[in-house]
Amino acid sequence: MTASTPLATTASNGTRPQPQRQPGFHFPLAKVSFYGFCSLSYIFLLSPLVVVVGASLHRGSRYTVVKFPPEELSLYWYTQIPDAHWEALTLSFSLAFMASILACIVGIPAALGLVRSNIPVKGLFSSIFRAPLQIPSIVTGVAFLQMYYLFGDLTGIYVNGTFAGLLLGHLFVGIPYVVGTVGAVLQRFDTRLEEAALSLGAGRITTFRRVTLPVIMPGVYAGGLYAFMVSFGDVPISIFLSAPGFVTFPVELFYGMENDFNPSVLASSTLVILFSLGLLLLMQRIVGLENLLRSGGGS
Amino acid sequence: MHSLLKLSVVAAAAGVLMMSASGPAAAGDLDGQEIKVCTWGGSWRDIQRDNVVTNPGGLEERGATVTFVTGSPQDNMAKLIAARGQPVCDVIEILDATWDQMVELDFVVDELDFSLLPNAKHLADWQIGKNFTGSWFTQEGICYNAEKFAEHGIPTPTTYKDLIHPKLEGLIQIPDITSGGGLANFGGIVKAAGGDENNVKPGLDLINAMNVKKFWKRGSEGVTLLENGDIWALISHVGWCMRGHKAGQTYLKFVHPIIDDEHVGVNKFGFLSIVKNSPMEVRAAAHAYINGYLDEETQFQMSSRAGTIPVNVNAQARLAQDPVLAEMAVLDAEGIAKEYRVRYKGIDITTWNDQWNRAVTQ
Amino acid sequence: MKARWDLILVPSFVLSFVLMAASQIIFLRASFYKDLGLGRQGEDIIFTNYGRFFTDEFYLSVLWLTIQVSFLAMLFTLVFGFPVAYMIARLRSRWAMVLLAGIVISTFITIVIKVFGIYIMFSASGIVNQTLMGLGILDKPWTVIGNDAGVVVGLMHFTLGFGVLVLYSVVQTIPRSLEEAAQIHGSNRWRVWTRVIIPLSLPGVTVSALMIFNMCMGAFTSAALLGGGRVFTLPVLIQRVVIMEVKYSMGGTLAAVLLISVLLINLLSIYLMTRMRKQRLVIT
Numbered sequence: 001m002t003a004s005t006p007l008a009t010t011a012s013n014g015t016r017p018q019p020q021r022q023p024g025f026h027f028p029l030a031k032v033s034f035y036g037f038c039s040l041s042y043i044f045l046l047s048p049l050v051v052v053v054g055a056s057l058h059r060g061s062r063y064t065v066v067k068f069p070p071e072e073l074s075l076y077w078y079t080q081i082p083d084a085h086w087e088a089l090t091l092s093f094s095l096a097f098m099a100s101i102l103a104c105i106v107g108i109p110a111a112l113g114l115v116r117s118n119i120p121v122k123g124l125f126s127s128i129f130r131a132p133l134q135i136p137s138i139v140t141g142v143a144f145l146q147m148y149y150l151f152g153d154l155t156g157i158y159v160n161g162t163f164a165g166l167l168l169g170h171l172f173v174g175i176p177y178v179v180g181t182v183g184a185v186l187q188r189f190d191t192r193l194e195e196a197a198l199s200l201g202a203g204r205i206t207t208f209r210r211v212t213l214p215v216i217m218p219g220v221y222a223g224g225l226y227a228f229m230v231s232f233g234d235v236p237i238s239i240f241l242s243a244p245g246f247v248t249f250p251v252e253l254f255y256g257m258e259n260d261f262n263p264s265v266l267a268s269s270t271l272v273i274l275f276s277l278g279l280l281l282l283m284q285r286i287v288g289l290e291n292l293l294r295s296g297g298g299s
Numbered sequence: 300m301h302s303l304l305k306l307s308v309v310a311a312a313a314g315v316l317m318m319s320a321s322g323p324a325a326a327g328d329l330d331g332q333e334i335k336v337c338t339w340g341g342s343w344r345d346i347q348r349d350n351v352v353t354n355p356g357g358l359e360e361r362g363a364t365v366t367f368v369t370g371s372p373q374d375n376m377a378k379l380i381a382a383r384g385q386p387v388c389d390v391i392e393i394l395d396a397t398w399d400q401m402v403e404l405d406f407v408v409d410e411l412d413f414s415l416l417p418n419a420k421h422l423a424d425w426q427i428g429k430n431f432t433g434s435w436f437t438q439e440g441i442c443y444n445a446e447k448f449a450e451h452g453i454p455t456p457t458t459y460k461d462l463i464h465p466k467l468e469g470l471i472q473i474p475d476i477t478s479g480g481g482l483a484n485f486g487g488i489v490k491a492a493g494g495d496e497n498n499v500k501p502g503l504d505l506i507n508a509m510n511v512k513k514f515w516k517r518g519s520e521g522v523t524l525l526e527n528g529d530i531w532a533l534i535s536h537v538g539w540c541m542r543g544h545k546a547g548q549t550y551l552k553f554v555h556p557i558i559d560d561e562h563v564g565v566n567k568f569g570f571l572s573i574v575k576n577s578p579m580e581v582r583a584a585a586h587a588y589i590n591g592y593l594d595e596e597t598q599f600q601m602s603s604r605a606g607t608i609p610v611n612v613n614a615q616a617r618l619a620q621d622p623v624l625a626e627m628a629v630l631d632a633e634g635i636a637k638e639y640r641v642r643y644k645g646i647d648i649t650t651w652n653d654q655w656n657r658a659v660t661q
Numbered sequence: 662m663k664a665r666w667d668l669i670l671v672p673s674f675v676l677s678f679v680l681m682a683a684s685q686i687i688f689l690r691a692s693f694y695k696d697l698g699l700g701r702q703g704e705d706i707i708f709t710n711y712g713r714f715f716t717d718e719f720y721l722s723v724l725w726l727t728i729q730v731s732f733l734a735m736l737f738t739l740v741f742g743f744p745v746a747y748m749i750a751r752l753r754s755r756w757a758m759v760l761l762a763g764i765v766i767s768t769f770i771t772i773v774i775k776v777f778g779i780y781i782m783f784s785a786s787g788i789v790n791q792t793l794m795g796l797g798i799l800d801k802p803w804t805v806i807g808n809d810a811g812v813v814v815g816l817m818h819f820t821l822g823f824g825v826l827v828l829y830s831v832v833q834t835i836p837r838s839l840e841e842a843a844q845i846h847g848s849n850r851w852r853v854w855t856r857v858i859i860p861l862s863l864p865g866v867t868v869s870a871l872m873i874f875n876m877c878m879g880a881f882t883s884a885a886l887l888g889g890g891r892v893f894t895l896p897v898l899i900q901r902v903v904i905m906e907v908k909y910s911m912g913g914t915l916a917a918v919l920l921i922s923v924l925l926i927n928l929l930s931i932y933l934m935t936r937m938r939k940q941r942l943v944i945t
Contacts, residue, residue, distance in 0.1 A: 045767035048778025063545035113670025136879035136896040139916040143688035244335040245366035250771035256341025261519035276769040380700035475890035513807030514890030527784040649906040
């Protein structure tokens with residue numbers, strides 16, 4: 001299967017996969033067709049990546065666009081990745097990282113407040129937190145840029161074209177994901193645990209740190225990962241908020257292809273695939289993706 | 300919590316490692332001048348940086364700092380408008396189509412100082428105005444798969460109308476009106492169909508009659524589709540056709556379409572100018588940048604790579620030695636003079652857009 | 662001593678609210694002024710921009726098309742995403758992690774690059790068409806470039822990854838023991854799906870579906886790249902109006918209509934959902 005190639009490295013890490021007997025798959029036909037159907041999604045999602053990785057290995061010339069399957073295998077284009085791509089990747093990475101951390105810092109109290117308080121019209125509050133997902137990103141981009149100029153005119157502080165300005169835009173779309181995932185975990189949270197800790201004399205902060213936080217952590221990771229992915233892949237917001245000298249990676253690629261095509265974009269995209277694999281392995285080592293899995297997604 | 304901390308430390312360390320510091324600039328006549336340049340991104344920007352900024356004797360050696368504001372001319376103009384004239388950049392590269400709007404909005408300087416632009420003397424007269432210089436131009440036309448045409452008995456096209464052929468249904472690509480070459484090609488099609496700048500309907504009818512599969516935004520997409528046989532003809536500038544040819548699609552041929560009795564082929568221009576609100580202290584560096592852009596070597600590098608035609612006549616002459624380009628492009632002055640250029644002055648592009656949007660949707 | 666959860670909410674809420682309100686009010690305000698072109702606006706408050714939208718068949722058809730492709734992309738995301746989410750949720754082995762990684766990685770690569778892969782996969786001589794024609798399912802190549810199907814494919818590349826992750830959490834709320842109990846009582850697999858899994862996951866799936874639908878309604882890049890300039894959805898049109906024509910008034914009007922329609926569709930769905938099942942909604 002096409003899908004299994006890039007994933008093989010992950011599988012070899014740790015224990016061997018155990019064949020599981022699915023409860024209720026009595027006849028192989030149902031089982032096979034179920035897995036077959038599921039693999040369609042993987043082919044759909046991963047096959048363009050296979051093309052990108054494959055084409056990045058084709059030597060060709062600087063005039064080549066996308067050649068798949070590759071004919072003359074070579075790592076040449078990996079040596080030709082321009083500095084601008086590295087700078088853009090660094091920016092995208094720092095931005096996505098900061099945006100996801102900040103989204104957690106803002107999102108956790110928001111989720112706690114939403115789930116546990118008894119404020120009236122809770123639905124309204126939650127829909128305001130969710131709203132950024134419903135605004136088309138291109139509108140968010142232009143609107144933030146206009147807001148920055150207006151703010152600058154009023155205060156003399158122009159955040160447009162700064163890292164902070166870009167970060168704020170990405171934070172804006174990242175928060176709803178954290179509120180969603182942490183909220184989902186909190187809904188299932190047994191508050192008696194906290195009560196027990198409190199009655200045993202633990203302070204409120206200690207209780208939060210030692211009892212509440214560990215339990216909601218999977219939700220935090222899931223939300224943080226979403227915020228990271230959204231920020232890392234964003235084009236429309238970053239087009240407007242990026243600035244002289246620095247653009248995010250997807251924007252660099254977006255514009256890099258407008259007037260010319262440098263085959264090294266395929267090589268740097270392949271590196272992003274490897275990088276995200278590495279990031280997942282790191283998360284696996286530190287938290288265990290199972291924990292992340294357990295918290296599930298945002299609804 | 301502990302693990303979160305660990306994760307942050309690892310990630311932050313990685314971020315710091317990846318961050319590269321730039322070295323201090325050498326002393327020179329442009330010391331301390333920081334300019335921002337609005338241009339396209341990717342290798343377009345890289346060629347400029349390598350030939351104008353970081354080359355020996357380039358702006359960096361002379362003490363100036365150059366940063367790039369990348370985007371298409373439309374995007375960069377949208378940024379200028381959102382900034383209400385604040386200097387988003389000092390030097391701006393734009394297209395002929397956007398130029399009049401820039402002037403109308405009073406975004407560019409009234410006059411350039413040509414004493415600081417010695418390279419401008421290598422440009423033809425009509426490529427220079429008091430407040431701009433040309434930067435390059437492209438020749439737009441029809442790039443087609445000669446093998447497929449011959450195989451299916453489709454006659455060699457001489458103009459757009461020849462692409463209306465039952466065997467070419469859904470096998471033609473035209474630039475989207477929002478892409479770089481969109482307005483120029485659309486203008487050419489309109490003219491060839493008997494319309495003009497104020498009456499674009501004949502052009503839209505012609506496009507619909509061609510049964511276009513897709514409107515391209517990036518030439519690289521078109522070249523990929525040509526290679527896979529998904530399209531047989533691509534309306535684009537010489538550069539993309541040359542590119543496909545040099546990458547192994549040797550069956551690609553280029554036609555400069557007949558527009559009317561006087562015109563053959565279509566071209567579009569890049570313009571360079573200085574933004575009005577750009578600070579006076581950096582004007583010397585801004586001029587030096589434009590001058591470097593017009594330099595023979597920069598012009599040659601840019602054109603041989605992207606297939607645009609240099610405005611510097613010396614670079615133009617050198618380009619004639621490239622066999623593929625020499626065959627596809629028109630490099631003699633007489634031929635260039637016959638190329639059709641859209642008159643954008645006084646027309647409302649937004650009505651073109653609006654009519655286009657309504658006409659091309661499925 | 663009772664914790665003041667409502668106070669904890671305040672700083673986050675203020676930040677989110679200010680960012681949203683300030684940016685949106687500035688942008689949407691433009692929709693009430695006459696457009697003088699190139700980013701300039703008239704002085705008087707008018708409503709003709711909205712009038713123009715609702716009397717012009719072109720704009721209305723764009724809105725309708727946006728809703729259609731978003732709905733289709735949402736539907737297909739559910740159809741393809743739910744089984745995958747279910748499979749990952751029910752696997753107890755390390756494979757779950759590998760499968761999850763596959764989903765996450767696909768989301769990391771921008772559609773700007775993936776689109777080349779999609780072109781090549783769905784090319785007339787590409788693997789998809791050759792396989793389908795070889796199996797006799799198609800008699801001529803099926804193209805996804807420059808038509809509605811292409812936009813749906815593009816949107817799904819944007820939503821399927823998220824969809825799987827979100828639906829995963831929904832499946833997790835169904836206790837495995839319930840499925841086993843149903844089987845012990847003699848239900849076959851089909852009945853377990855129709856009687857246990859689907860009914861129990863329905864509320865969660867509906868909420869996820871709304872989230873996916875909302876993402877599609879606002880998506881620009883994938884719709885623009887695969888629409889091939891022939892399929893205009895509202896975000897694509899907004900981009901054209903704002904960037905190419907620099908008409909903030911019409912851009913603001915289009916954005917307002919988009920926002921309001923999304924909001925109305927959401928409210929309507931939630932209303933229908935609560936009407937259909939008198940169940941308390943979880944906060945999303």
